[in-house]
Ligand SMILES: [Ca+2]
Ligand SMILES: [Ca+2]
């Protein structure tokens with residue numbers, strides 16, 4: 262993303278990448294409908310499966326999501342847990358207990374290079390307080406000020422959450438921290454009651470309980486951008502998220518609904534805008550107002566069709582496409598990571614009309630070069646799509662005579678993931694659990710292919 266500061270960048274950029282995907286309740290499960298394509302380069306696909314599909318029983322949830330190469334990247338992503346799903350709130354779990362594990366591979370552009378470098382990340386998600394009375398800043402949250410072994414992001418509530426997501430009260434908050442090249446990264450997953458207003462949107466209760474995912478403090482209006490090595494974030498992207506049915510300390514975290522039936526898990530994908538309609542979203546397009554039909558922001562080589570000098574400024578707006586200048590306007594932000602690559606709007610311009618990467622309407626085009634700085638819709642619509650997956654919850658099964666050998670013993674459900682990872686073990690245990698046939702849905706092909714590959 263062009264507008265971010267170092268760290269934020271590192272994260273998939275987005276504004277609140279509310280990637281709900283993950284979420285504490287992410288479920289994984291099964292029966293699936295086909296991938297959705299709506300003509301706007303939105304083809305998110307995912308599978309959801311549960312480790313135990315019987316009613317009123319502890320269950321693990323697993324989600325495998327794939328955003329195909331070339332899709333418009335998202336500005337926000339929300340998941341919706343079926344409201345009937347029984348998810349234990351943060352207040353009834355020990356602080357710091359692991360609730361889930363997240364693995365993601367995004368693609369980024371580094372130092373003005375094409376956006377094609379895989380960025381794999383792993384997060385162990387830990388239960389965190391939902392009490393807003395004690396807050397912590399982004400800068401301080403990685404510390405452990407009381408020495409209890411938990412970062413302050415777990416013991417205290419990040420002050421920027423309210424600025425990004427609004428005042429709604431989450432019932433579950435999960436925190437994960439990863440480190441890339443010496444820089445710590447934060448991911449939070451927040452679950453809300455159905456019908457809540459989150460990130461400025463009030464969701465239809467019928468969708469389920471909204472789950473938002475935040476990366477660092479991206480989207481915080483008070484965050485100060487700074488030039489950094491990460492100049493783009495783009496598709497493709499993959500996520501695997503596993504929510505534990507039973508925490509490592511034995512606390513039941515997720516139970517299936519009390520009643521058998523078909524339950525739907527929804528994901529809302531809100532894509533970034535593409536002002537010139539060339540299929541390259543504004544944040545990835547250094548010439549967002551001039552179509553670049555021959556330029557590929559993901560090309561293996563920087564020098565190629567549409568950018569003769571390989572400086573990240575396509576020929577459609579490069580003042581001289583035969584002389585490479587990586588920071589055309591000299592404001593400190595490299596062309597691909599500058600939301601106005603032809604107008605100086607860097608740190609030195611802070612406080613002026615061309616204030617440091619300021620983008621009032623959050624359309625990916627800085628105020629300094631946005632023809633309509635207060636009207637995002639003038640710079641392309643933000644297409645969105647909802648993708649749904651069903652899971653069938655059954656009556657309690659009669660006692661299983663001889664469980665398959667792979668079934669782990671841990672956890673009251675007997676089919677729960679081992680602490681930390683053991684995803685494959687868990688999956689095979691699931692496959693061996695009789696009712697799996699009802700769980701492994703149509704899109705299971707994708708999930709299984711990947712799991713076995715791993
Ligand atoms: Ca474009
Ligand atoms: Ca160029």
Ligand SMILES: [Ca+2]
Nearest residue numbers: 601604605606
């Ligand atoms: Ca600039």
Ligand SMILES: [Ca+2]
Nearest residue numbers: 622624626631
């Ligand atoms: Ca703008």
